[in-house]
Amino acid sequence: MITYLRHPLPLTAVTIDDRFWAPRRELVRTRTLRHQEDQMRRPGQQFDALTLTWRPGDPDEPHIFWESDVAKWIEAASYCLATTDDPELDQAVDQAIELLAGAQQDDGYLNAYFTVVKPGQRFTDLRDAHELYCAGHLIEAGVAHFEATGKTRLLDIVRRYADLIDTVFSADGPCAGGYCGHQEIELALVKLYRVTGEPRYLDLSRRLIDWRGQRPFYFEIEMERRGTPGYFGTTLPRRPEELRRFREYNQSHQPAADQAEAVGHSVRALYMYSAMTDLAGEYDDDRLLQAVRRLWTNLTTKKLYVTGGVGSVPGIEGFGPEYHLPDAHGYAETCASIGLVQWAQRLSNLTGQAHYVDVLERALYNGVLSGASADGTHYFYGNPLASDGTVARQEWFGCACCPPNLARLISELGRYIYAQGPDEAVINLYVAGTARFTLAGGEVTLRQDTGYPQDGRLTVTVTPADDEAEFALAVRVPGWSRALAVAVNGEPVHEPVLRDGYLTLSRRWRAGDQVEIDLGMEVRRTWAHPAVASAAGRLALERGPVVFCLEGVDHDCAVHNLALAGDVPVHAVPDERTGVVTLHADATAADDSVEDLYSSRPPGRRSVALTAVPYFSWANRGPSDMTVWIRHEE
């Protein structure tokens, strides 16, 4: 029996007044989403495309991805509206929804590209044209908007579209055996099933996963049927090795349940792994669970950047060979780290194990957050671990998947902080604010007070609705914590019990009961596996969930020339206003005042003050070189 052990809280049950997160969330609502709306409102862009007025020969041909941009933006805005009154945003979302309503065809179909650019060619280019991918994001948006606002307008729209897709992709439908080249709809359909209770959506998700990778390969049948290459003009490679990689790109190389190695395009992979995890829980499918566990182990022990970045090969935006984690020339797409966060949460809620959340937190505080600038309006698509100073965030992208994806994750943060089981209230992330749990023993409100990630102390105040309630309070203890101290109502808990990585306190709680937890927050030196070439002879600095980096702007030399000895103390200095910590240490730098390009003597070294800043904050102070991996002097 492997049904979900825990579930996230609804966003409406969570408040966040955290010094670290609240301003970031406010920035998303007040600037990022406005900025993204402005981008999509530009003439000839997303919003115009939905009017279906484009005609062949016109400029600004609608892009195959554009519904997904609008949908992710609506989803992110909905999460904001769930907890914040924002009539202007509410109205903007309603307008966008009406555009979608206007673009929907009589039979429920909703895709501007295939309506005006390639009419009559629906569902004929599943491999490349992202049709079901866009549908998936629309479905997620419809679910989010309904849950946040109670309005059914978009939910009704996407149900009609999902019903059409269910027919087309039924076992005897025209696309029987088919599935999308960019997974996304599979996890969206599970959400739609959960909010509507309609099992057809769950079954459709299951079919799409089960059909994937069966032989003969659907994308090859489709191609032959169509007689032309796909949207990107790609023809089938001839050499067996290339053909294998071609199929791996969208994880259609073998049945999902048989897969054991994270390969191909990372975002496609991670969205699929999330859906597989959902389906493993919904169907009590141990084979699917074993598959996602295998994939998780492969990804996290062989293919994960220390920043929580994944997908190290730019050319395919995807996974490389094991331990292939180049720093300056890697990739680590923002969306892939977001996908990892989503998958990790599902695994943790399904299994009750905290180590999944350790990875979630690593990605969230580093490879995800680095995706946006401090001003909330510039974005990284890739998040390299080193830069020669030429890398900068951009305002927008032709394929703008990352910006709204980041916005929706940060707006949805409340769902990641807590989880609840029948008789347990779970704290996964340390974020100041409140959460209302509905447990077997009654309704309970928890309040977190914490300066995390600046410090590792947390106070949890329990307020049962009925004055008392018996339940287990499970607080995740990060794997990096080496000095856990716990007190309940001021009484130290000696040898606190950890269950699956959670400090678990089962008792009859009374209003005002307080749990104090101190994780200890030391600066950690971290080394990568020797097979990781970019980290050879180097170390990373971490503190709590935050990975640090060196930026040239803080030093009078190139950061690759800085070296830190193994035994030198590293001091953490917090900025009391922002809570952001910088690290300081005595280090050495190579003397770069020499003339010769090549010399028979090693460069002299001089003492320098090393400053490390959180990786998430890099590239916010003008062009500057950067490195996460720091040379290690013995």
Add this chain to the structure above:
Amino acid sequence: MITYLRHPLPLTAVTIDDRFWAPRRELVRTRTLRHQEDQMRRPGQQFDALTLTWRPGDPDEPHIFWESDVAKWIEAASYCLATTDDPELDQAVDQAIELLAGAQQDDGYLNAYFTVVKPGQRFTDLRDAHELYCAGHLIEAGVAHFEATGKTRLLDIVRRYADLIDTVFSADGPCAGGYCGHQEIELALVKLYRVTGEPRYLDLSRRLIDWRGQRPFYFEIEMERRGTPGYFGTTLPRRPEELRRFREYNQSHQPAADQAEAVGHSVRALYMYSAMTDLAGEYDDDRLLQAVRRLWTNLTTKKLYVTGGVGSVPGIEGFGPEYHLPDAHGYAETCASIGLVQWAQRLSNLTGQAHYVDVLERALYNGVLSGASADGTHYFYGNPLASDGTVARQEWFGCACCPPNLARLISELGRYIYAQGPDEAVINLYVAGTARFTLAGGEVTLRQDTGYPQDGRLTVTVTPADDEAEFALAVRVPGWSRALAVAVNGEPVHEPVLRDGYLTLSRRWRAGDQVEIDLGMEVRRTWAHPAVASAAGRLALERGPVVFCLEGVDHDCAVHNLALAGDVPVHAVPDERTGVVTLHADATAADDSVEDLYSSRPPGRRSVALTAVPYFSWANRGPSDMTVWIRHEE
């Protein structure tokens, strides 16, 4: 007065029976040139294109570069024919020349692409279409074939073509002010002038150099005149910074004589610098000389790989910013190192300074030689300084500039070994064999006996034709030599005189006089300037002119994990059959048997036997990771 101080010997005056070079030269003649001919004879390829039978709609549209491939192959073959009787090759060359003769138009024009693919559009796309570039290579081939064989067939063909170009590019011709987007013809025209004595060719070369970079920019005039983008569909960038780089790509951003930084596409740049050096000598033009000196200093002190590779940015096949010399993700095109060899020779002959030949030798023994496989039939386009094991030489390229370029340099080696002034015989490279000099004091034959680069000892035997001759024997002493020992007829020369880097022995030489030189051949540890990120904390091993590298195939761990202490002895072990030396030392390697991807402890280290092989020999033993820069343990 800056006329050329020295000139190369004609190839017919030089023999090479060197253990290192003779087999490589034989391989070029017996395999590489045959293999390249086979490639070009394939249906629809270079040779077919010259029949001018291609028609629109046919497959295998002639490529804009193809005459240059044929020409470089003829040039390389001619150099072989200069010293070796090879009737089969001679006949193949004559056949190719007849193809060219057949493709030449009545007015002398000779370019298949503009004859059959774009008739009527000659000289309208100078920036992108490589028309004069191909003409330049044809001219070089014509000169080489005449000098090697005495046959005038190809020389006559290229003279007619050059005459046409001279008219078209005359001061009042239709292309007045124009020049080629890929420099090459400028240096070729100097060669044509020298062999024919016709000053119009020299003047044309001068015009093409002088017009380059004048405002308004010719390529922009041309584009406006034509009304379409160039061959590659490239339109002019709008942003000033991008426009500047766009012009720099082909070094047309400013007048050649004003240039001070090596920028843009490296091969274009280096061919131009060679022509500028030739013209500085021919015209006694100090301004041009100052320009090439500036460019040389910039290139060799800021932009030169330790292997003699140049041009570190793959996207432009060209120069990056100063000290931008990435290892695995660099470029270092084989042709660019060849261009550097050609330029360095001109500078050394013009100025009489040996340090230019130090760079020539660095490029020749490393970044050039690495371009071809041990079997002579596989090639590197780029020559990276590190590889994860996925880099392998290829049999051929769509744009196959490097393979025949390498063949012609190795076939032409005789011209690089020696130089002569009016009363001096110069040895620039240590290569066993003989050379016949025609000096003011009479004809003199020198014989070199040496095991270089395996050892640093050289015996020069002097044989004047008239029994005695007074002249200066100048033997280059490489900059890396730290233990020079010299003896004449067995008598040690104490405190030997070095003039501009040459050991200079002026005397009346008698037949049988012998000079013995020992450069000392220690293994050297070499460090790069601290601004070179890829070399931070690492060292290279060199011995004589040879740069070494580590290959995975020699070790039981990834080469990036090997570390060499500063004081550990490194032993050189020669293969007595091939003369190739490998280096051996006690080193350490990170223990890669750990499980964790990230760990709070540095990886343990174990002792390993380090083996370094010459960089030129890498990637000849199957897929293997490789690094030139070796981690340095204090």
